[in-house]
Amino acid sequence: MSTVGEADGPPIFKSVSSSARQLFQLLNCIRFAPKAQVQISPEGIRFAVEESRVMQGIVFLDKALFTTFNCTLPDPEPAADDADAEAPDLPNFQVSLAALLETLQIFGAADPTNARFLKSENDGYSSNIRPGRPNAFSNQALGMAGICRLSYAGIGSPFSIILEESGVTTTCNLNTYEPENPEEIPFQRDAMQVKIIMQARWLFDAVSELSATSPTRLDITAYPAAPYLSLSAVGPLGSASVEFAKGRELLETFTVAEKWAQSYKFEMIKSAAEAMRLASKVSVRGDEQGVLSLQFMVEVEGGGISFVDFRFVPFIRGEDDEEEDEEEGSEEDEYGDEEDLL
Known part of the structure; x- marks a missing residue:
C-alpha cells in the first residue's frame, strides 16, 4: 500500500x-x-x-x-513514463x-x-x-x-x-494494523433470484422464535405462490418454521421468479440480530449461487438514514442434503395433492 x-x-x-x-x-x-x-x-x-x-x-x-x-x-507522485495521473x-x-x-x-x-x-x-x-x-x-x-x-x-x-x-x-x-484486504463475498445482482423488502422487526421476531430450539441450520425458502416465504430451523431439540404471507403489511416488496431454497448456519444469521432489532426495514436478496444478502435500513438521530449490509455463503449441498431434498419433494407431492382437493 x-x-x-x-x-x-x-x-x-x-x-x-x-x-x-x-x-x-x-x-x-x-x-x-x-x-x-x-x-x-x-x-x-x-x-x-x-x-x-x-x-x-x-x-x-x-x-x-x-x-x-x-x-x-495527497496528490500521488506522477510517474515519469506515465502521463495519466493515478x-x-x-x-x-x-x-x-x-x-x-x-x-x-x-x-x-x-x-x-x-x-x-x-x-x-x-x-x-x-x-x-x-x-x-x-x-x-x-x-x-x-x-x-x-x-x-x-x-x-x-x-x-x-x-x-x-x-x-x-x-x-x-x-x-x-493502534492501527496492516489491512488484510479480503475479497468481498460476490453477489450477482444480474442473477438475483429473490428480492423481498419487509419490516426488520418481523425478521427479528422470527429468528428469535426459531432460536428457542437451539438450531444449527436455518433453511430459507421462497415460493412464487403460497406460502411465499418460509424460515425453518433444525437442531438437536427439534425443528420449527415460520411462514410469511404475501401482503403489504408483511412483505412490502416480493419478487420471486421460481422456488429458491438455501441453507445457512443459524449462528451466522443470528449475528445480524442487532441490525434486525435496530433497523426499520430489511431487503432480503438471494442470487442463483445461494449467496444471501441482508441490507438493513437504520434511521439515526436527526432524521438521517444509514445502511448495514450482511452477506452469507450457503451450506455446500452434499449427499445428506440430497436425501433431505428427496424427502421434501415427497412432502411437496403430498401437499400438492391436498391443494388439488381444495
Whole structure:
C-alpha cells in the first residue's frame, strides 16, 4: 500500500459528530469479529468485518452523519513514463472493533433505555406521546449530547477518538494494523433470484422464535405462490418454521421468479440480530449461487438514514442434503395433492 500521509503532518482525515451513540449503535451491529477493516474516502468511512470468508458485515458511515467531515488525500507522485495521473490510494487499515466500541460507549452510548424495542412498557410518556424520540429531559434536548472527534494522520498513526461531554474530555488512540484486504463475498445482482423488502422487526421476531430450539441450520425458502416465504430451523431439540404471507403489511416488496431454497448456519444469521432489532426495514436478496444478502435500513438521530449490509455463503449441498431434498419433494407431492382437493 502506498503512503497516503505522514504522522508528523496535518491529519488526512478528521471529522466531528454530535453523537457518539449513533456511531456505536451502527458499529455494534457488526461486532461478531475482533477486528474491522477501515477505509476512509471523501464520501464517508467504511467498516467491514468478515468471518472465515463465509460471512461479511459492512457499515458505511456517510459524511452526512457528521457535522464536519474532511478527508484530504495527497496528490500521488506522477510517474515519469506515465502521463495519466493515478487516483490516490484511500486510507486503509485495521482496528480492534472491541476497543473502538468500548471507547464510543465511555459516556453511556449503549444505555438500554435509548435502545429500540427495549423501552419500558410502563414509560407512558416515551412510548405513547413521543415514541422513539428524545423527550424534554434527554441529553440531546438539554445540550449534553457531547461531541465525538475522529482523526487519522496516515500509515503508522493511530486512529484517534476524542469524546467531550459535560466538560469531560477523553482521548483514545487506537493502534492501527496492516489491512488484510479480503475479497468481498460476490453477489450477482444480474442473477438475483429473490428480492423481498419487509419490516426488520418481523425478521427479528422470527429468528428469535426459531432460536428457542437451539438450531444449527436455518433453511430459507421462497415460493412464487403460497406460502411465499418460509424460515425453518433444525437442531438437536427439534425443528420449527415460520411462514410469511404475501401482503403489504408483511412483505412490502416480493419478487420471486421460481422456488429458491438455501441453507445457512443459524449462528451466522443470528449475528445480524442487532441490525434486525435496530433497523426499520430489511431487503432480503438471494442470487442463483445461494449467496444471501441482508441490507438493513437504520434511521439515526436527526432524521438521517444509514445502511448495514450482511452477506452469507450457503451450506455446500452434499449427499445428506440430497436425501433431505428427496424427502421434501415427497412432502411437496403430498401437499400438492391436498391443494388439488381444495
